[in-house]
Structures are given as C-alpha cells and as structure tokens.
Amino acid sequence: MGKLRKAIRQATTAGRHAEARALRARLREAERQWDAEVEQPATQPPLVPVREQVHRALTLLGAPTAAKMIVAVDESFFGGQMANTQLTSLRRDEEKSYRSAPGARPYYLCAALTSELLSPARGLLALSTWGLPQRIIGPLSPRTDFLTSAVRLAEHLMRLDDASPGAFRLLGQLAQNIPGAGDGFGPADPAKVIAAAGAELAVHQERDQMDRREAAARAADRLGPVERLFGSGVKTVRSA
Amino acid sequence: MNRLDAIRGTTPGQDHNARSIAALAANPACDRRAVLDAAAIDKPRLMRRLxxxxxxxxxxxxxxxxxxxxxxxxANGAAHLLRLLRTLLDLPIEEAGYVNLEDAGGNEGHVARxxxxxxxxxxxxxGRGRATILDRPLLRLDVAGAQVYLEPDVIAFQLGGRFHIVAIKSFAIVDDQADTPKVSAAAREAAVYVHALRDLVGRDLVSHDVILVCPRDFTNEPTATTVDVRHQLVTLARQLSRLTRIDTILDRLPAGLSLDVDALPAAQIEAAVAxxxxRYAPQCLSACELSHLCRREAHDLGHLDALGRIVRDDLGGIESVQTALRVATPGEPVADDQAExxxxxRHVARLYDEAVA
Known part of the structure; x- marks a missing residue:
C-alpha cells in the first residue's frame, strides 16, 4: 500500500491522471483486503445458554448465591462471559415457566427463602433440585453459605490441573475475609482455605442447621409447590 | 387529609434522609425549609418547575x-464488614448473623419495613435474635412534628454489648488520614441515625462511637475506624428541639396555601413559596435545594441576609440594605433603637469616604 501511494503521488505530480486513477482503484482494493484480514471474527454466541451457565456455577458453589458471585465464578472457573444484567429477570422468567408447565424442565433456577417470613431472599439464586433446608436463609446462613462456597471452590481448584489465575484470584478474595485463610497477598492456598473455612463453619453449622430445618418444616407445611420454590409474598407474579 | 398533605397536593412526596435532616438542623430558623420538609415536597422538582x-x-x-x-x-453476607468488625469490636467468631431488612416479606412500603x-x-x-449485622434497616424520627424515615447503611450489634451505627463512605483514608470536611459530614449524618436508634431502644444501648468504613489508601479495600459523634449528637438534639413546632408555623401561613408541583401553574407556585x-444565609448554598431561589429573593428585596450571618448580626434590628444606607447617611432621622x-x-462611612478620597 505504501508503494502504491508513492506511485500515485509520482503519477499525479507528473500529470499522468489516467494512471493515477487506476492506481487509486488498486489502492482501494488493497485496503479492503487488508481490512478484511485484520478484522476480528465476530464474537460467537455462547454455546451454553445463560440458565445452564448459572446452573453450572450454582452446582459448584453449592449454596444460594448473589448474581455478581455467580458471574465471577462462571468467568474464572468456566471461562463464561455472562453479564450481570442477563441474570436480573432470570428468576421471574423461571417462575413464569414453572407456572405455565410445572415440572417440564429438569431443574429450575429459583429463590432462596428467608427463614422468618418465607419470602424470597433478595438477590439470591438457588436451584430447585436442592432440598428445602438448603434454600432457607436464616440469620447465620449468609455466613455459612459463604464459607461452604469457599470450601467448594477450593476443593474444585485442588482437583483441577490447570486452573486459571482468575480462579485463584477469586479464591484469594474470599480467603481474605475468612480468619486464618490467607493474608490477601499472592494466590490463595486452597488447602489452607479449606481448613480455615471448615473451622469457622464448625462454629456456626449446628445453630444454622437448626434454624434451617425449623423454617423448612414450616415452609413444607404452609406453602404450595410454587411458593415453595419462589417464595411467598406480594412480589411473586401471578400467572402472567 | 391534614394540612401538610393539602399543601403537597397530589404530587408524590419525597423521602427524607439523614442528609436532609442535617441540612434542616443547619438552619433551624427557616420556616420555608421546615414547611417544605414537613410536607415532604420534592424540592428538586419544585425548582425545576420554577x-x-x-x-x-x-x-x-x-x-x-x-x-x-x-x-x-x-457482598457475600457482608464478609468484608464482618472481618472489620471482628478486629475493631473484638467480635467473637460465633456472632456472624446477617439480616437483610430491605423488604418485609416482599413488601417494600415504609410502614412495613x-x-x-x-x-x-x-x-x-x-438477646433473642441471632443478628449481628442488620443491613439497610429503616428507622423513624420525629422531626418538627413530622415523621421521617431514615435508612442507615448498617447497624451492627454486639451480643451483651451495644448497637453501633456503621457508615459506609467512598472517600479514601490515606495513611490513616481522611479529608476533614468529609469525615465531619459523615459524622453529622451518622449522628442523625444514632439519635433515631436511641429513640427506639434507649440511650444506653446505642454507642456514640460510629464505625466508619472507607477504602484504604489508594486501593478499593475497605478499612474501618471509629468516630466519636458525641459532639454532633448534642448539636443535633439542640437543633431538633429548637425547630419551631410545625403547627405554629402552619397557623401563620395563609389559608388554602398549596404547593402542588404537578397541578398548579408556575406563577401560583412561586407566589405560594414566597x-x-x-431565612436565607450564604451557607444555604451548600445545603439546600431552594438556596438559589432564596438568594435571588434576598437580593431583590435587599435583605441583609444575603450578605451573611456576621453582617446580619452586626446590624441587628436593621432588615434591608436600603435602611442601612439611609441610617448611615448623616442628618437622616433615626429611630431610638437604631441610634447606636x-x-x-456613620463612623465607618466617614472612614470609608476619607480612604476613598
């Protein structure tokens, strides 16, 4: 292209206009080819649909989790590229789908229930295949769920041969808030995280399980199948 | 429908927050701000309308x-906050309960929450609950006869101990130093929450030490310190008690006054505001949405208020710039109480004339 441009300049200064025009046409052709080669291939749509991606992340985490964390886990452990915004209407869509054809799908992404009022816990996603106690959020549950998730991520990291640096970084961020799990600098040590989180988990687990079982019994007693998955309260959509 | 609802009309009201109460307390003598706040009028909307x-x-x-x-x-059940509280309050490991009070069974109404x-x-x-961290609670405070709902970031509770208000702010603490005006603004705001919480559970149960959570140095990592808000609490309590009772202000207003922002024509709203x-003061410019309107009014009418509180206090008894100029002119008749x-x-005028000449 550089040569062509030089030739065009020379032809123009020498007054050979017909030649210059022909050269310009060749230059444009060359530029088009160059553009086509440089251009990135368009980003492929993900092979796995969003709900599958969320299911995968939640199965790994093993506890009701907020959208932001699900996206982070999907990105660093499965190389997924979800946006937070894709998850906002997910729970409502799942609820509509369940209401129109209950049990048509093998699993549903549903709500976690607050232990006190059995209403859907804000911002958390859970799996319908989990038992009811696992989907109850009592006062201690956010902490035990956080610790459980950290242990499960660490265990998964130990199984992987070539985990991404992002995965270690994510675990490091979690470990920072678990006493004795790491100093917050450098990659986290999964074994240390498992030990530290396990130790704190042992302190809370019994009381938390008691709360959860009690609330789960209440939920099984009072709620219908839809409310058991998506919570009771004014915010559930009526068969829209 | 009471008088305040009648003043607001059909336009939806605006919620108070600690910031607006701090602003209200900053100028307790201003009837305009008191009425507009009590009637929950959407002030930015009002100003746009005018x-x-x-x-x-x-x-x-x-x-x-x-x-x-x-x-x-x-995030993650306030994991960062829990770590900070464990070091700051020596919170035992067992106390890790987290309750989100953002809605009450899906109901987001103020009363329910x-x-x-x-x-x-x-x-x-x-001591019956297991909550250590109460996320987004909704408190209520009685301000000048009106009920105001307040939402602190977090309330932390230590078993056998006290409640602490936690304020989360995004200005950085660099080398254990933070910007003083920002810290004091945060302290004033937190003092409003402490006051409201003390109304609810009693004085002794709420600590006067507020926990301030900010980013550390140049990172995004949270760090926490305690800030003593006793001074701000005393100031706030005095200001709140001094706030003129809203009923007596309303009695002085013309009957049928309405500030229905959406329904009335702009000229009528302007007359109603006037x-x-x-009670304008230049300090209002940093605290009140209406300040520009009040400033223009003060300038137009030649009020001394526009020149600042010091000038106004120095010239006690004189209302306007015109009066001040007239009084300063030698030979003009002066009332007895203005003689001094x-x-x-006149002395200052003489000095000025000599200096200018």
Whole structure:
C-alpha cells in the first residue's frame, strides 16, 4: 500500500491522471483486503445458554448465591462471559415457566427463602433440585453459605490441573475475609482455605442447621409447590 | 387529609434522609425549609418547575461510586464488614448473623419495613435474635412534628454489648488520614441515625462511637475506624428541639396555601413559596435545594441576609440594605433603637469616604 501511494503521488505530480486513477482503484482494493484480514471474527454466541451457565456455577458453589458471585465464578472457573444484567429477570422468567408447565424442565433456577417470613431472599439464586433446608436463609446462613462456597471452590481448584489465575484470584478474595485463610497477598492456598473455612463453619453449622430445618418444616407445611420454590409474598407474579 | 398533605397536593412526596435532616438542623430558623420538609415536597422538582437550575446535590458519579463501594463491603453476607468488625469490636467468631431488612416479606412500603426493623431490633436487644449485622434497616424520627424515615447503611450489634451505627463512605483514608470536611459530614449524618436508634431502644444501648468504613489508601479495600459523634449528637438534639413546632408555623401561613408541583401553574407556585418566610444565609448554598431561589429573593428585596450571618448580626434590628444606607447617611432621622448602630455606621462611612478620597 505504501508503494502504491508513492506511485500515485509520482503519477499525479507528473500529470499522468489516467494512471493515477487506476492506481487509486488498486489502492482501494488493497485496503479492503487488508481490512478484511485484520478484522476480528465476530464474537460467537455462547454455546451454553445463560440458565445452564448459572446452573453450572450454582452446582459448584453449592449454596444460594448473589448474581455478581455467580458471574465471577462462571468467568474464572468456566471461562463464561455472562453479564450481570442477563441474570436480573432470570428468576421471574423461571417462575413464569414453572407456572405455565410445572415440572417440564429438569431443574429450575429459583429463590432462596428467608427463614422468618418465607419470602424470597433478595438477590439470591438457588436451584430447585436442592432440598428445602438448603434454600432457607436464616440469620447465620449468609455466613455459612459463604464459607461452604469457599470450601467448594477450593476443593474444585485442588482437583483441577490447570486452573486459571482468575480462579485463584477469586479464591484469594474470599480467603481474605475468612480468619486464618490467607493474608490477601499472592494466590490463595486452597488447602489452607479449606481448613480455615471448615473451622469457622464448625462454629456456626449446628445453630444454622437448626434454624434451617425449623423454617423448612414450616415452609413444607404452609406453602404450595410454587411458593415453595419462589417464595411467598406480594412480589411473586401471578400467572402472567 | 391534614394540612401538610393539602399543601403537597397530589404530587408524590419525597423521602427524607439523614442528609436532609442535617441540612434542616443547619438552619433551624427557616420556616420555608421546615414547611417544605414537613410536607415532604420534592424540592428538586419544585425548582425545576420554577425554572431554576436543578444541578444541585451529589454528582451522579459520586453516588454511583458510593453504591459500588457499599455493594463491595456488603457482598457475600457482608464478609468484608464482618472481618472489620471482628478486629475493631473484638467480635467473637460465633456472632456472624446477617439480616437483610430491605423488604418485609416482599413488601417494600415504609410502614412495613419500619415495623419489621423495629421487631428485629427489639428481638436483638433482648438477646433473642441471632443478628449481628442488620443491613439497610429503616428507622423513624420525629422531626418538627413530622415523621421521617431514615435508612442507615448498617447497624451492627454486639451480643451483651451495644448497637453501633456503621457508615459506609467512598472517600479514601490515606495513611490513616481522611479529608476533614468529609469525615465531619459523615459524622453529622451518622449522628442523625444514632439519635433515631436511641429513640427506639434507649440511650444506653446505642454507642456514640460510629464505625466508619472507607477504602484504604489508594486501593478499593475497605478499612474501618471509629468516630466519636458525641459532639454532633448534642448539636443535633439542640437543633431538633429548637425547630419551631410545625403547627405554629402552619397557623401563620395563609389559608388554602398549596404547593402542588404537578397541578398548579408556575406563577401560583412561586407566589405560594414566597408566602412562606425564609431565612436565607450564604451557607444555604451548600445545603439546600431552594438556596438559589432564596438568594435571588434576598437580593431583590435587599435583605441583609444575603450578605451573611456576621453582617446580619452586626446590624441587628436593621432588615434591608436600603435602611442601612439611609441610617448611615448623616442628618437622616433615626429611630431610638437604631441610634447606636447609626453612630457606628456613620463612623465607618466617614472612614470609608476619607480612604476613598
């Protein structure tokens, strides 16, 4: 292209206009080819649909989790590229789908229930295949769920041969808030995280399980199948 | 429908927050602000309706940044906050309960949320609950005869101990130093929450030490310190008690006064606003949405208020610039109670004339 441009300049200064025009046409052709080669291939749509991606992340985490964390886990452990915004209407869509054809799908992404009022816990996603106690959020549950998730991520990291640096970084961020799990600098040590989180988990687990079982019994007693998955309260959509 | 609802009309009201109460307490003598706040009038909307520049308040970027930082601190069951509280309050490992009070069984109404918050806080205070971190509780405070709902970021509770108000702010603490005006603004705001919480559970149960959570140095990592707000509490309590009772102000207003922002024509709203006396001071410019309107009014009428509180206090008894000028002119008749000021003004005028000549 550089040569062509030089030739065009020379032809123009020498007054050979017909030649210059022909050269310009060749230059444009060359530029088009160059553009086509440089251009990135368009980003492929993900092979796995969003709900599958969320299911995968939640199965790994093993506890009701907020959208932001699900996206982070999907990105660093499965190389997924979800946006937070894709998850906002997910729970409502799942609820509509369940209401129109209950049990048509093998699993549903549903709500976690607050232990006190059995209403859907804000911002958390859970799996319908989990038992009811696992989907109850009592006062201690956010902490035990956080610790459980950290242990499960660490265990998964130990199984992987070539985990991404992002995965270690994510675990490091979690470990920072678990006493004795790491100093917050450098990659986290999964074994240390498992030990530290396990130790704190042992302190809370019994009381938390008691709360959860009690609330789960209440939920099984009072709620219908839809409310058991998506919570009771004014915010559930009526068969829209 | 009471008088305040009648003043607001059909336009939806605007919620108070600690920031607006701090602003209200900053100028307790201003009837205009008191009435508008009590009637929950949407002040930015009112100003837009009167075609004033509505670029007032926090920048959207600052609000967004604050929101992001708050989300970070509260992520994963407030894991960051729990770590900070464990070091700061020596919180034992067992106390890790987290309760989100953002809605009450899906109901986001103020009354339901406040009721829920109150129940949980009572349970916690009596040692029956397991909550250590109460996220986004809704408190209620009686301000000048009006009920105001307040939402602190977090209330932390230590078993056998006290409640602490936690304020999450996005300005950085660099080398254990933070910007003084920002810290004092945060302290004033937190003092409003402490005051409201003390109304609910009693004085002794709420600590006067507020926990301030900020980013550390140049990172995004949260760090926490305690800030003593005893001084701010005393100031706030005095200001709140001094706030003129809203009923007596309303009695002085013309009957049938309405500030229905959406329904009335702009001229009528402007007349209605002008009918409520204001107490403008240049400090209002940083605290009140209506300040530009009040400033223009003060300038137009030649009020001394526009020159600042010091000038106004120095010239006690004289209302306007015209009066001051007249009194300062030698030979003009002066009322007895203005004689002293007239003498001082004339002295200053003489000095000025000599200097200029």
């Amino acid at each position: 075609r004033f520049d509505d670029r007032w308040g926090q920048s959207p970027f600052a609000i967004q940044r604050n929101q992001q930082f708050t989300d970070l601190v509260k 406040h009721g829920h918050t109150r129940r949980i806080i009572r349970q916690t205070a009596e 009918a409520i006396p204001a 000021i007239a003498e001082r003004l």
